[in-house]
Amino acid sequence: MSMQPQDAPYASRAPSTPGRRVFLRSAPALAAGLAAGMAAAPSPARAANAGETWFATWGAAPAGPPPAADLLAFRNQTLRLVVHASSGASRVRVRLTNEMGSTPLRIGAAGIGIRAGNAGLVAGSARDLPFSGRAGAVIPPGAALLSDPVDLAFPAFADLAVSMYLPDSVQGTTIHDLAQTQCYVSSTGSYVSAPALPVQATIRSWPFLAEVDVAAGSDGGASVVALGDSITDGVHSSSNLNRRWPDYLAQRLQSGRPAGGMPIGVVNRGIAGNCMLTEYATALLAGHSAAARFDRDVLATAGVRWLALLIGINDIVYSASSSPIPAADLQAGYLQLAARARAHGLGVLGATLTPFEGLSYYTPAREAVRSQVNGWIRSGGAFDAIADFDLALRDPNRPTRLHPAYDSGDHLHPNDAGYAALAQAVPLTFFAT
Numbered sequence: 001m002s003m004q005p006q007d008a009p010y011a012s013r014a015p016s017t018p019g020r021r022v023f024l025r026s027a028p029a030l031a032a033g034l035a036a037g038m039a040a041a042p043s044p045a046r047a048a049n050a051g052e053t054w055f056a057t058w059g060a061a062p063a064g065p066p067p068a069a070d071l072l073a074f075r076n077q078t079l080r081l082v083v084h085a086s087s088g089a090s091r092v093r094v095r096l097t098n099e100m101g102s103t104p105l106r107i108g109a110a111g112i113g114i115r116a117g118n119a120g121l122v123a124g125s126a127r128d129l130p131f132s133g134r135a136g137a138v139i140p141p142g143a144a145l146l147s148d149p150v151d152l153a154f155p156a157f158a159d160l161a162v163s164m165y166l167p168d169s170v171q172g173t174t175i176h177d178l179a180q181t182q183c184y185v186s187s188t189g190s191y192v193s194a195p196a197l198p199v200q201a202t203i204r205s206w207p208f209l210a211e212v213d214v215a216a217g218s219d220g221g222a223s224v225v226a227l228g229d230s231i232t233d234g235v236h237s238s239s240n241l242n243r244r245w246p247d248y249l250a251q252r253l254q255s256g257r258p259a260g261g262m263p264i265g266v267v268n269r270g271i272a273g274n275c276m277l278t279e280y281a282t283a284l285l286a287g288h289s290a291a292a293r294f295d296r297d298v299l300a301t302a303g304v305r306w307l308a309l310l311i312g313i314n315d316i317v318y319s320a321s322s323s324p325i326p327a328a329d330l331q332a333g334y335l336q337l338a339a340r341a342r343a344h345g346l347g348v349l350g351a352t353l354t355p356f357e358g359l360s361y362y363t364p365a366r367e368a369v370r371s372q373v374n375g376w377i378r379s380g381g382a383f384d385a386i387a388d389f390d391l392a393l394r395d396p397n398r399p400t401r402l403h404p405a406y407d408s409g410d411h412l413h414p415n416d417a418g419y420a421a422l423a424q425a426v427p428l429t430f431f432a433t
Helices: 027-038 245-255 289-298 312-316 327-342 366-378 389-393 416-424 428-432
Strands: 054-059 075-084 089-097 103-105 107-117 137-139 144-146 152-154 160-171 183-188 197-205 209-215 224-226 264-270 304-310 348-349 385-387 399-400
Touching: 027 416, 054 089, 054 103, 054 224, 075 209, 075 312, 089 107, 089 160, 107 152, 137 144, 144 183, 209 428, 224 245, 224 289, 245 264, 245 366, 245 428, 264 289, 289 304, 312 327, 312 366, 327 348, 327 366
Parallel strands: 054 264, 224 264, 224 304, 304 348, 348 385
Antiparallel strands: 054 209, 075 160, 075 183, 089 144, 089 152, 089 209, 103 137, 107 160, 183 197
8 A cells, every 4th residue: 555646637437338328427417516506605514403314425444454564654734535425415424433543543624525626626615524513633542533514515426525634643544445536645734625735645545534424305315335345345446437336336226216215325335355254364454354343334324224235255265275164154144244234224135246266266165155155145035135246247158257248357356347237236126125
């Protein structure tokens, strides 16, 4: 992990999956939406009242700390972290985190705005984010911090920029490593509300940022959490273009939403390398197992109503090649996660595990476990709905392999077309429950 000198601007482009309709707002339409949202003079931040309800429009799963050689270091600098809203809003708050830190984290100031491009903000969109009425805050080690709400109107699929000024010498101990999105580190100083950030370096990670929430309007609102590993995290999807399968799912939910229908936020809690049951000492940025991080990454998500679960392939591929983890152990793990979700009123969607023949970790014994697990997911009745990701991606002529049209090249992770196919496999009727 390293900071890079400022990159040249990148050009956004629409998805080009053959034969598949993808719903993205055009640049003019997005600009019009932003203009409409910005038309009224910004109202001052006001404290949340007892009747206000929230749901998450974006989220990532923090992990860490990284190995010492990979730690990012900041001193008297402003981070500007770019995130992609899955649902629009007129009121917003953020959750910062020092959950993997061992020392207090001082936030000198924080803010949010609508990203205009690169590190710039749309004129007039910058909002200061106070914490319990104060401009700054200290986050104890192991803790998270919720900002006060502020008024900010933006449409679905707007890029938001969350800025935080770190006045002290800080190491990026709590971080989501695979942002697949370019974020920015300033030169010395506080630029939280500055429309133009003086960029010293770029990073492709999200330090200290866990969630962005929006206030539910008259139509209500709720969130679905996608809990998973690198395939949910979007490994090998196109950078800066939001082509992970939860991104495509958000597009489907938004485009299929009837007039007056409830908006649904999609929160990606995937971590590359993550397992359901096991934690490997060599994979520090793979985070705690899904079982261990479930309460924080699922139940603590604002407005969560549904869980989409794709996890377990790393438990298989990292276990012994000749005698891998028993399918029964994974089945018990799924049942536990489903039970914990339902105890809090969540609907649970289970996804089958995708093919991986051709990957260096592939063995017939590991494949046998995957096949047993998938058969159980399809017929075991453990979940409220099923997304057959295996069927969506496999080569019909060799079902233990990814279809060539969906293979990123490593025989495990999909390409953009494959991620779109996964989203298409999710039954939208699940969200009517």
